[in-house]
Amino acid sequence: MYSFETIIRVRYGETDQMGYLYYGNYAEYYEVGRVETIRSLGISYKALEEEHGIWLPVVNLEMRFIRPAYYDDLITVRTEIHALPDAYITFHVELFNEQKKRINAGRVKLCFFDATLKKVVPAPEYVLEKLAPYF
């Protein structure tokens, strides 16, 4: 498996009137987590789109909210890939606060989508090559 951690600071505009990181903003933290995770493998999501014409739309999202996150907290986003992708890739995500308490856990499944052909396709070879050593 492959695991990577990214740190995100909670912005004021991301809080809600409970003083919590609004539940709808976690999806963006998941996005940053998976983008930085594949970057750490040498894969640029931007290049995947622009040079290879592959989009990664989300097909499934599951999240448990365990504890709130607060303004200005430094949140550690741990993102893991547990299996080599086929036409789909699943990221397992856990968020921790500065006290190392787990605040959220979930997973997000995306498909490889050829933006020109307009259909789901297998993960590109060069993506599989970068991931292969970990499986």
Add this chain to the structure above:
Amino acid sequence: MYSFETIIRVRYGETDQMGYLYYGNYAEYYEVGRVETIRSLGISYKALEEEHGIWLPVVNLEMRFIRPAYYDDLITVRTEIHALPDAYITFHVELFNEQKKRINAGRVKLCFFDATLKKVVPAPEYVLEKLAPYF
């Protein structure tokens, strides 16, 4: 059970560079859907917070993304309550585009949280009374 429909138009700022409603923005559509659903029952979420000191933080979220939504689309958010709440309430949500195609389906579970006592509590009586006729 209780079912209610709300219509939301996709804003430009809610799209992403695929031209899709960004996956992270669906949670806010779910929020609007459940708030309007309980309003249709005579329950104001704002009053629940301000007058009764009850918050409704989300504890679980699940979503399937079936088709994209696009800028300016009128999205119908169908929100259903399938069981009387205890200390938790689950909303079942389906989103449809203008062609009546289902684009997203999921559910979100929230807890009744007493903001003063700082603990999970049973749903207030007046909430149960409004819901009771449907179960």
Add this chain to the structure above:
Amino acid sequence: MYSFETIIRVRYGETDQMGYLYYGNYAEYYEVGRVETIRSLGISYKALEEEHGIWLPVVNLEMRFIRPAYYDDLITVRTEIHALPDAYITFHVELFNEQKKRINAGRVKLCFFDATLKKVVPAPEYVLEKLAPYF
């Protein structure tokens, strides 16, 4: 001149921990205001983009924040066009709460940008024709 009013309800996710509509979310209210304003004239912003290849990127934004807006408030967005556009169009915007108090005032200037030619162009004829009767 041309004036049009749109009503937007403040979403929970748009508040911040002061309990205010976050200042960064007003720009989206301005966006909804101007889109509905031109729709009321028979101009679809979506069609302007898709059928005419014209984008309307923002070049200037000014806002005064006079009073806070709160969760669940119904905000009236009054959007005015004070002059026929050339290559630029300016919308003058005022926001009012349910007590008819003005909470925000500002203006936003956009350019007509040909997405194929990649340059600023005069407003399309059919847009000017829709606006002409008001000036």
Add this chain to the structure above:
Amino acid sequence: MYSFETIIRVRYGETDQMGYLYYGNYAEYYEVGRVETIRSLGISYKALEEEHGIWLPVVNLEMRFIRPAYYDDLITVRTEIHALPDAYITFHVELFNEQKKRINAGRVKLCFFDATLKKVVPAPEYVLEKLAPYF
């Protein structure tokens, strides 16, 4: 005067269907810029709120959009304070892309607001002391 630079990477969810950083998201970049700027002076905005009961609502915002920002760009936010605050503080902001081109410039004015007294108050002494050496 005091000047400080922060770097923010454009998130996918912050783009719109033009492929630009949505104009409404710049306000959040300004927020991050000013928060990090005062942190660099030894002032925590979180502590200002929590320990001193002082809020900093925005009263005025002006922005010029010069060039687009794109997904995954590393944006440098240069934030400057040109004068000692009284009951108001103004931040002058410039954003630069990785090619050192200026993409946005503006300023944002906030007031010091006592959350208990519910009124605008002079900047706290300890804030002025941190800033004084630069003026």
